[in-house]
Amino acid sequence: MANAADLRRLARSLEGTTEAPHFDRTAFKVKRIYVTLAADGKTANFKFTPDQQEFKCMLAPHAFQPVAGGWGRQGWTTGILSEMSVAELRKALEEAWQHALPKPLKR
Template identity: 35%
Template sequence: MIDIETLRGIALSLPQATEGPHADKTGFRIGKKLFATVNIKESRATVKLSPANQDIFCTFDSTVIYPVPNKWGKQGWTHVNLQAVHKEMLTEILKVAYCEVAPKRLAELVVFE
């Protein structure tokens, strides 16, 4: 299980990422653009992926990562089950989500394993 501190550490390790409130959740942004939120009560993160990346990640296991079941999901917003995801996969998902919204000059600084 991934806890909020682990997720926070990964998200904030990305260049110029910040943390702040987003509705009743905690959000992670680059500039004003949201790339992830965390819902502690539901032990779930939600990330912004391109539809192509959403398709790729969601083929892994639909109990671990799956599209938000509404119009937001069709735009790439994707839920991640923090009780089931491995840290290495969460790290890659957060990096991809970050690069989806980050300026190119910052996205180029992200190193993928």
């Protein structure tokens, strides 16, 4: 069972990640925000591609659900930390982090 401390530790271990307040949440970002942690530490919102979101929500509906409205249609997905193993949390963070990295310069 994962928790907020696991999320912080794993997110900070991803290269280039910074942590900062974001409204009533804590955001983790590289070039862009890829995950936010709720103030109560029970849930996190991950930025997945729509395909990743669909897969996660289908595979583990007890742990993942789209954020309501337009944010959810963009791939933002709420994860219930207590419903994930640490390995599942690590994979979710790595997937979200990949999309937040700066794009390589075209030559």
